[in-house]
Amino acid sequence: MYRKTITALSHDLHAKKISSVELTRLFLERIHKHNKKLNSFITITEEYALQAAQAADVQLAACAAHPLTGIPIAHKDIFCTEGIKTSCGSKMLDNFISPYDATIVQKLKAAGTVLLGKTNMDEFAMGSSNENSYYGSVKNPWNVSCVSGGSSGGSAATIAACLALGATGTDTGGSIRQPAALCGITGLKPTYGRVSRYGMIAFASSLDQCGPLAKTVEDVALLLNALAGFDERDSTSVDYKVPDYTKTLNDSIDGIRIGLPKEYFHNGLQGDVAKVIETAIKEYEKAGARIQEISLPHTHLSVPAYYVIAPAECSSNLARYDGVRYGYRCNQPKDLEDFYKRTRSEGFGSEVKRRIMIGTYALSAGYYDAYYLKAQKVRRLIRDDFNQAFKKVDVILSPTSPTPAFKLGEKANDPISMYLSDIYTIAANLAGLPGISIPAGFVNQLPIGMQLIGNLFDEAKLLNIAHWYQKITDWHQRIPEGF
């Protein structure tokens, strides 16, 4: 039962084959059983979940239900949830009970989903391995000595281990797609502005985007239907029509043009990962897709530009955590300066502090033009690369991450090597484009993700092309041993 998809269980719920309360109990039991090992949840909202499940059953009985009614889900702990601890993976917010719901939390609530808990994450979404969480690292269900990826590692591991049917994540430089790839599930980063950021704790505002994680493309499409849409509380959300993303999933992909960026395939791609991706490419070709090499000439600049822009924005976004109004506050401050310095030194972890310092430096008088402004210009060049590419192709295909999940601790002391694990995902954030990662095979018993990047607001096409691959493969149906 728990291995089923949202789509399947939605049918069962509506057909009264199972109740939401039963389903919720089942998943709560699984969480209690496996969370110690995986550490994918920070907070389990058992009581709250059962209440929501009861309410969902009432809705279902009244036949007034949404396709997601009664479906147990989890939110990344970056989304504000009223009356529930919202820690963002940080000691700084360990005592923070949000007084309000994020827009997407409201939306999924309104759709009748059942919140099982809040998932673990890298502190303030800064990390690619989930080792930067105040609550400890998340283990990869495929091999618990490996990382889950990050920063939405808790959500990805939760789905991979069948501890919830769907989860939310955020993606600033790959934080949905990379853990989805490393955990062997499906994760979508929508177009910037497609989903409201209101109530999503900011890391880098111009890059952050909320998106769904689930086992299948079909489930992701269902979740996106509920998440997407303009929000007047988020000035950067876009008032652009939301289609039914499930409607076009089975459209033909005959004649679709798929681009392969030569910069992604020629530099440092591991042989085994390349083989997995090449197999997928051949399948698409067989189905009538037109494969062509394209060039994204400024690819080599995306990681450096990202590591100026994201820290710069984070240095300002995280200034509010000062211990004055909420959150961690140091003991017995001598004076105001001591209050600030100790609150922030003690409340933030080392990666967060590293990025705040990099960002503060990049915005400082005399350095702004050389770093922040220059990085913004690079961002424009990267966007232009994609604009050129999308004149020739419909989607761009690549690996999601250069390697499968690495060992816990392996890159913990090497930030540069860690940063490079996002090399294929970061450009989509800089350009605001949607990207999806789907399971495409295994290397050393660890899942490999394939990434598809689409043009602005072209999620439907991305989902369509990704779904086609899931129709002819079963990678997305594999469940790690022991779960």
Added chain:
Amino acid sequence: MQWETVIGLEIHAQLSTKSKIFSAASTQFGAEVNTQACGIDLGMPGVLPVLNQAAVEMAVKFGLGAHADIAHTSVFARKNYFYPDLPKGYQISQYEFPIVNKGYIDIPLDDGTTKRIHITRAHLEEDAGKSLHENFNGYSGIDLNRAGIPLLEIVSEPEMHSAKEAVAYLKAVHTLVRYLNICDGNMQEGSFRCDANVSIRKKGEEKLGTRAELKNINSFRFVERAIHYEVERQISILSHGGTIIQETRLYDPNKNETRSLRSKEEANDYRYFPDPDLLPLIISDEFIAKIKQTLPELPQEKKKRFMEQYGLNAYDASILVSSKEIADYYENVVKESGNEAKLAANWVISEWLGALNKAGCDIMGTPISSAQLGKLILRIADHTISGKIAKVLFENLWNGEGEVDELIEKQGLKQVTNEAAIEKLIDEIIAHHPQQVADYRAGKEKLFGFFVGQAMKLSEGKLNPKQLNELLKIKLHQ
């Protein structure tokens, strides 16, 4: 040594929007501490700002009123610094691309001419909260009611050369924002406040001296005093061979002095950058045109019209247009008085404004309505009463003792204009004062005033002075 003072002002005008610039919380003044701050004003995790359109409209109004360029694209930026009453750790302001650029305002000078002061820019920003330093056992309290209140920061060119000019400019801006109805101008409540950049240089020199920025000036009087003090301080330093350091100084109205708050070296690096939560603000020509249609007649135009339409001199006209309420009051008085524009101007300026001033009463609380004052002037003009009697009636009206005609009737104050009656009175006076009459007729003409006085005394002031003079002259020369 001859020194020249150079002053530029930064004015913060609080825009009279109902809700805050980036949230829906109320902006009402004087509410219970921390009752008008929502999650956005508190800088809660995850919240986002949404720009209040009313604040944009008001900024555009100001730009139009100050003959300025309205930027079609302006950008909100974050000004980053830590302070407990700054919830987000940054203030949302405008930096490189403000909404209003390059305007001017004309100020009246003592010699009757005007001087044009250029406005460099005006930009939208949010206010911070307030720190409370009393009664918290060694801690400070914070009131965030003010956090997020919209401000328009109006920056002038350093073109003023005396405290007087600075005050005249400040008053002109104050008048303008009140006319435009975009700021209540209340300086005590902090809705209109200013910082002054003051420097001095040797007369004839081009290069600006090192400036001090004077903060916390919340009245016209304090602006004048703070600048005076600061100029003296700088002259004293330079004359003794010292150098001025660039710094921020706080004006203390109790001690009437400025003292150093922080030097340039201690100043924050604000790390301005465009706020990624807010898109660039795009303003269309249609939007500007629409707002232009809602602009009222502005002080300069009104002054010109008053001079032309009512034949007033520049001085009287500037007083009457100094606030929209005064101007409206005056125009009503003129209407009610049967177009006695000059007489009305005299009465409004010297009697009415004088009485308000003396009573410490504001214009809206005037006990005499414009209709009443107009009627009073009408009665002077139609010779029902004399100016002297009118002053007594003004007092009666002020004290709410009745209406003009009713009071004239009740107190029998009607002017005596019957020639026979006046002649009879004069005859009596001549009969009772033979000696004075003889002296007058012998050439002691100064005694004429004595006879006028006697006549007024006997008639209780009810004679028309002009008529009395004429008749008195005839009788005395008979």
